[in-house]
Amino acid sequence: MKPLRVLIMALLGLVLVGGVALGLLAWRAGAWLRTVAQEALQSRLVLQVTLTEAVQWQLWPHGQLRFRGLVLHDAHGAPQVAVDEIVAGFTFGDLLADRPRIAEVAVRGLHLKVDIDEQGRPSPLAWLPPAAPTPRSGRALPAVVIERLTLIGTEVRVDDPVRNVRLRAWLPRLAAGPVALGEGGRLRLTAQIELAAPLAGELAVEGETGYRFDAQGIRLDALTTAFSGQWNRVWRLVEGRVDIGAARVGADAGWHMEAAELSAQVDGPQGPLALSAVIDRAVRADTRWRATGRAALAAPRLDIDAETVFQAETDRLSGTLAGRLADSALEGRWFWPRTAGGTLDLQLTIDALDLDRLRARLPSADTQGDLPRWQNWPLTAELWVGRLRLGGMESRNARLSLQDLPVSR
Known part of the structure; x- marks a missing residue:
């Protein structure tokens, strides 16, 4: 029986040592990890x-x-x-x-x-080192x-x-x-x-997209986003949607995007507005970027339906404008520098403009005297009107200039 007793004691010793080792591992492994x-x-x-x-x-x-x-x-x-x-x-x-x-x-x-x-x-983008560290073994870790x-x-x-x-x-x-x-x-x-x-406001967003990572960056496919919300406690975004066919964001912070479409239904002081835009292509390389596309606005209360074809660059936005205002044809061009205090410059030709009728359509808070309160708009403009009606009087081939007006911030 003595050899059996020795064997049992040895096994108990091994179990005790193993238990102590496991206990130490459980105690210190968390700190080591x-x-x-x-x-x-x-x-x-x-x-x-x-x-x-x-x-x-x-x-x-x-x-x-x-x-x-x-x-x-x-x-x-x-x-x-x-x-x-x-x-x-x-x-x-x-x-x-x-x-x-x-x-x-x-x-x-x-x-x-x-x-x-x-x-x-x-x-x-600045949180990562310029180059990934090389393991001491000289072999890259498996992805x-x-x-x-x-x-x-x-x-x-x-x-x-x-x-x-x-x-x-x-x-x-x-x-x-x-x-x-x-x-x-x-x-x-x-x-x-x-x-x-x-602007102060809130948006609720739901979206999904396909993606693929590689060493050069990430590619997005068939991105769809729906959103709604409000801003400035005045404007309400009833329904909005963005669809992007394809986009790529590079590891060097460059990106490009193709076939992007935006649509939105907005309700505010000027009544319901329908907005839409299509970006054919947008590209950013280094610190420069460029985009081309078209956008449209329909405002039934203002009786306006217009579309612009635009070009966007790092330091400027510009485009042409065409459509109808109060059943009168309009066309023109616009330019907006992307600088601090940049003011939109608009050159517009309208067949006929009835300011009395337009003023009656605007909320009282947006008018002062006989004309809309243009000085609250970051805007300079030259308007050529074939037939202008104001204060019950009518003028032919009129020119309206809005220049160097103070802009409230």
Whole structure:
């Protein structure tokens, strides 16, 4: 019996040692994984990475890693990204495959701050180092495929002081998958957008698109977006829609877009408005961009139906105008410099214009005396009118000039 007793004691010793080892692993593995994850992220980002809590993990029945308290700071210590929790679920078979696959990544409570510089580049483009680090082994790590990516409760704040644009977007849910270089997937989202400048308002957005990542950037296909909302507590966007046939955003911040269509039904002080636009092609390279297309406006209360063919460039917008106002033909051209305080310049020819009739159609708040309150509009204009009616009097071949008027801000 003595040898049997020795064997039993030896087995109990092995079990005890194994239990202690597993206990130490369970106790320290979370802190060790936090250090590994923090160093891995830091090697790939310019921002300072902080992971405030130890990583939680499990191996059975399925593998799972849970990261909490991720914060990315800029050089001045200001937080640019904060994440409440990231949960990654996997199976060991998929993780050890030639191309590792992660079943699901769920991100909860992502808070992102985006600043736009003078050239129109968003700040996240500067968060990556100029070149990806090379592993010490000299071999690149295999690309990981995320089968399903879900963002829950995401907040994005955008500030563009040069163009006076400020907004906050709240995304209750964004779902995409698969996410990997060389693989296509679908993305769906819902969002509420609060506009602070240049207009104050709110938008509700639902959209989806196909996408494909590669080393040069991301391609979007068949993007559709529906939206509604209000701004300045006066205008109400009853229904809006954007459809983009194809777009590509490059890793160098360049982009191009083709076959984009926009339509919107708006209701406001001037009654219902129908807006539509088609962008044939838009391209950005370096700090320059260009777009061509056409847009249309129909305002029944103002009895206007007009269309413009436009060209948009980095520092200017311009185009031609044609249509009808109060059953009278109009045509002309316009130019709008994209500079601080830039004023729209309009050159317009109208067969006939009855200002008495037009004034009667406008709300009283938009008129002062006998004419609309043009000084509140960022506009200079030259109007040639074949037959002008004002104050019960009629004039032939009249010219109206709106020049150097003070613009209220």
